[in-house]
Amino acid sequence: MEFLRPASWEEALAAKAGLPGALPVQGGTDVMVELNFDVRRPPAVLDLNRVAELAEWELDGGWVRLGAAVPYSRIVEELSGPLPGLALAARTVGSPQIRNRGSVGGNLGAASPAGDAHPALLAAGRGCGWRRIRCAGCG
Secondary structure (H helix, E strand, O other): OEEEOOOOHHHHHHHHHHOOOOEEEOOOOOHHHHHHOOOOOOOEEEEOOOOHHHHOEEEEOOEEEEOOOOEHHHHHHHOOOOOHHHHHHHHOOOOHHHHHHOEHHHHHHOOOOOOOOHHHHHHOOOOOOOOOOOOOOOO
């Protein structure tokens, strides 16, 4: 299995375009279990841990832009003011180890049955903004 480690969002998109079957991994709390138990065997793993933009958040005109890789532990520590419901929900996710690695993006992307973040995001009162990024070869 090939292991890809892009350092930027542009490199990550190019890697995915070059190898569409590559499995993106950030925290890995769900994906690594699937790999360990042979549920998945992708041709490559696309490690997104070095893509800084995914782990950032910002306030923008009353909206919170939350990177897909901001871990639950940071949501608890840093977003209890602007997103109290999400911060409370983040406290209930797994163990401290899972909260340090797991993220809302992973929870949503993996369609986690726990769905810890989904109700809190909807209850935030501002809704969720989704942006789909399409690149050549990514589909």
